[in-house]
Amino acid sequence: MANTKITQVHNVNPEELTESISTAVEKILAPFRESFKLQKPTEWITRKQVGELLSISLVTVDDWTHRNLLTAYRISNKKRYKLSEVENALTKINN
Template sequence: MTNQSKCDSDKLLTRKEVSEFFKVDISTVHNWTKKGKLKAYGIANRVYYKESELKRALTEI
């Protein structure tokens, strides 16, 4: 994997974008985060998720 493609896959997504990515409600994203299925990152009172970790979680869920 090149540095550029790794950088692209570490794109940060909002909760809304994550819910659209998985085609679930935002409350489901919240529940998955609380249960530890998804890892959230807080930046300036906002919550983000790494796209690369979401793709990995797809195979784990």
Template sequence: MEKNITQLHDITPSEFQESLIRHFEFRLKEILERLDNNSKDKLLTREQTAEMLSISLGTLWSWTRKGILISYRIGNKVMYKQHEVYESLVRINHSKTSHNG
């Protein structure tokens, strides 16, 4: 396997991190803006939400319990609104930005 090495000059590690966070926040906001009203209210199962976030069901439950994500009970099913999951990602990234500054 060939390794590629990338060197950055004239930027501190924290400046690079801030730049990455700003980029991801911008991309997430773009995704939210592209969602039309029909897909904004799309409901996701626990499994779909965990898969979308690439996390385990245990982590999903923990994030829900901590209030990071909002869940809705419909009968005996727990569901998540797709646009609220995306908005939570923006909030998570924003809070990391303010704690590292």
């Protein structure tokens, strides 16, 4: 027969014990929750979508890519851009 241990808790009702355990587990898991947050997946857009988004021609999209103002990623023979990087390429002008 297996050796079993029994622990008795006195002067604590089941609700208090449950709450105490839940609080302790929450405190331990809180740092991990921050590091394992689900991240929004990368949204890829085409040259045409970049042109429409920025109201520029495809020639200008290619020119800006060539001048490293925009970063293109090649998937087979197609160019794709990260939407977040296109948005970050825009800079604020103070007049």
